[in-house]
Amino acid sequence: xxxxxxxxxxxxxxxxxxxxxxxxxxxxxxxxxxxxxxxxxxxxxxxxxxxxxxxxxxxxxxxxxxxxxxxxxxxxxxxxxxxxxxxxxxxxxxxxxxxxxxxxxxxxxxxxxxxxxxxxxxxxxxxxxxxxxxxxxxxxxxxxxxxxxxxxxxxxxxxxxxxxxxxxxxxxxxxxxxxxxxxxxxxxxxxxxxxxxxxxxxxxxxxxxxxxxxxxxxxxxxxxxxxxxxxxxxxxxxxxxxxxxxxxxxxxxxxxxxxxxxxxxxxxxxxxxxxxxxxxxxxxxxxxxxxxxxxxxxxxxxxxxxxxxxxxxxxxxxxxxxxxxxxxxxxxxxxxxxxxxxxxxxxxxxxxxxx
Numbered sequence: 001x002x003x004x005x006x007x008x009x010x011x012x013x014x015x016x017x018x019x020x021x022x023x024x025x026x027x028x029x030x031x032x033x034x035x036x037x038x039x040x041x042x043x044x045x046x047x048x049x050x051x052x053x054x055x056x057x058x059x060x061x062x063x064x065x066x067x068x069x070x071x072x073x074x075x076x077x078x079x080x081x082x083x084x085x086x087x088x089x090x091x092x093x094x095x096x097x098x099x100x101x102x103x104x105x106x107x108x109x110x111x112x113x114x115x116x117x118x119x120x121x122x123x124x125x126x127x128x129x130x131x132x133x134x135x136x137x138x139x140x141x142x143x144x145x146x147x148x149x150x151x152x153x154x155x156x157x158x159x160x161x162x163x164x165x166x167x168x169x170x171x172x173x174x175x176x177x178x179x180x181x182x183x184x185x186x187x188x189x190x191x192x193x194x195x196x197x198x199x200x201x202x203x204x205x206x207x208x209x210x211x212x213x214x215x216x217x218x219x220x221x222x223x224x225x226x227x228x229x230x231x232x233x234x235x236x237x238x239x240x241x242x243x244x245x246x247x248x249x250x251x252x253x254x255x256x257x258x259x260x261x262x263x264x265x266x267x268x269x270x271x272x273x274x275x276x277x278x279x280x281x282x283x284x285x286x287x288x289x290x291x292x293x294x295x296x297x298x299x300x301x302x303x304x305x306x307x308x309x310x311x312x313x314x315x316x317x318x319x320x321x322x323x324x325x326x327x328x329x330x331x332x333x334x335x336x337x338x339x340x341x342x343x344x345x346x347x348x349x350x351x352x353x354x355x
C-alpha cells in the first residue's frame with residue numbers, strides 16, 4: 001500500500017480552517033514538527049491562544065482529515081498554544097519587551113464597574129493558562145489592590161520593581177501598592193503619563209501574553225495622555241445599560257478610534273440583577289442598550305455582566321469571583337468575556353502578520 005508523504009499530509013490539513021479567522025491552519029503556521037514515516041504521522045497543532053473557543057473543533061478536524069488519508073496507520077497529535085504579538089494601529093510610542101498584547105479597559109464615566117471588569121478579565125485570562133499582568137493606570141482613583149488581594153510586593157532600591165503576585169500567577173502593578181490609602185494624587189495629565197510609563201518600563205513584567213490596563217474614565221487629559229503613551233493592541237469600553245452611560249461610552253470609544261486604537265468591543269456591566277433566592281433576572285437599569293449601541297457603531301458586544309451581591313462582596317474582600325465562586329453566573333460571564341477577547345486578539349495578530 002502506498003504511504004502518504006509530508007506534502008500530502010499538509011495538503012489535507014489545508015482543508016481545515018479556523019472557524020473565526022477563515023484561514024487554513026497550515027497558512028497560519030499552526031502545524032509544527034510534522035513527521036511522516038511508514039504510515040505513522042505525528043505533528044504539533046499550535047493554537048493561537050489557550051482561550052481559543054474552537055479548540056476541540058479544530059483538533060477533531062485536523063485529526064480526522066489525516067486519518068482519512070490512504071495509507072495512514074496512526075496519527076499522533078500534540079496540541080499547544082502560543083499567543084501571538086499584535087500591536088495596535090497607532091504609532092508605538094514605547095515598546096515593552098516581553099509583552100505580546102496590551103488590552104486597555106476604558107469607560108466614558110466613572111462608576112460603571114471598569115475596574116471590576118479589568119480585574120476579573122485578567123484573572124479569567126490567567127485561568128486559561130496564559131501569562132497575564134494587570135496595570136492600574138487609573139492613578140487618581142487607584143482601587144485595583146482592593147479588588148485583587150496581592151500576596152507579595154517588593155520595592156527594590158536598584159533595578160526594576162517586582163510586580164505583586166495575585167491569584168493564578170497574575171502579576172499586578174498599581175499606585176495603590178506604593179502610595180498610602182489616604183494620600184491624594186494631585187497631578188496633571190503629563191505627570192500621570194510619566195508615572196504610568198515608569199510602571200510599564202521599570203517593572204519586571206517578564207514574558208506576558210496579555211497585559212490588561214485599567215485606564216482612568218472619561219476622555220479628558222489623563223486618559224488621552226495614557227492612550228497616546230501606552231502601545232495598545234486593542235481597547236474594551238465598559239458601560240451600563242442606561243442611555244446616559246451609553247452616550248458617554250460612545251464618546252470614549254470614538255476617542256480610541258481617532259487615536260487609531262482597535263476597538264475589541266463593548267462590555268455591558270450590571271446588565272441585570274439576579275435574585276439570589278429564585279434566580280429570576282430583573283433588568284433594573286434597562287435592557288439591550290449595550291447591544292443596540294454595539295450594533296449601531298459596528299463593534300461586538302463582548303459580554304453582559306450580571307449585577308450580583310456576591311460579586312460586590314468578593315470585590316470588597318479582594319478575591320475575584322472566578323476564584324471564590326467559580327460556578328457562579330458572574331464567573332461564567334467573565335470566562336466568556338476572556339475567550340472572546342483572546343479570540344479577537346488572535347484575529348488581529350494574524351491579520352497583522354504577527355508572530
